[in-house]
């Protein structure tokens with residue numbers, strides 16, 4: 001069971017869009033996929049057409065002790081979802097105890113999926129830490145901008161190495177995805193080149209181009225493959241999913 005955490009310390013870098021469309025694509029390729037929404041804003045939950053309002057079980061309930069299978073929803077796209085809700089905002093307060101970074105790892109341990117993907121919020125609170133401890137692979141989506149690139153480096157140097165050393169030696173920083181790539185901007189080409197030089201093989205060949213179909217699709221709770229199958233967004237996320245599957249040895253079951 002591959003467990004991939006998508007994290008960056010900057011908002012708006014396309015994390016949620018990436019988690020959503022990669023998960024939906026993998027389902028189309030026959031994989032059993034669970035998406036865990038660890039952002040209290042719940043954009044992934046909404047993108048998958050689910051509500052974050054009370055009355056349904058979500059991550060917060062699982063942390064409080066609800067068995068995880070009771071909280072997993074099957075969404076229209078076929079992606080299974082452990083949903084977020086605003087109560088998660090206070091996770092830093094209600095997650096107590098000596099091993100508060102282990103809740104998600106413990107909760108998922110008996111599940112049987114081909115892959116679990118974690119969508120994180122853009123800061124390193126206890127929820128992101130839970131994802132880093134539960135995952136075996138870390139993928140950082142980044143825009144091809146200088147400050148974003150610095151953020152990737154900082155995340156790697158300061159955070160990942162600490163987590164690997166003290167909390168989760170299994171965690172591998174194994175992917176960088178360049179998102180929101182504007183092919184017309186020279187600076188994007190230059191920065192993408194620098195990112196490739198800095199992170200070498202970790203950088204996926206596929207760059208996700210800026211494409212309005214991606215924003216439109218999420219807004220109506222559809223994956224880009226269902227909303228605009230011949231768009232650049234669909235092409236890029238299909239290519240990225242294939243690269244991810246190859247890198248992490250996930251086989252299509254079409």
Ligand SMILES: Nc1ncnc2c1ncn2[C@@H]1O[C@H](COP(=O)(O)OP(=O)(O)O)[C@@H](O)[C@H]1O
Nearest residue numbers: 011012013014015016017180209210211214215
């Ligand atoms: N490649 C892209 N092209 C155009 N819009 C995008 C692209 N990727 C993301 N967006 C839009 O940008 C906004 C932020 O993306 P999102 O995936 O929510 O970022 P994050 O989860 O990192 O905060 C959303 O409105 C989303 O629809």
Ligand SMILES: [Mg+2]
Nearest residue numbers: 015016039043
């Ligand atoms: Mg997000």
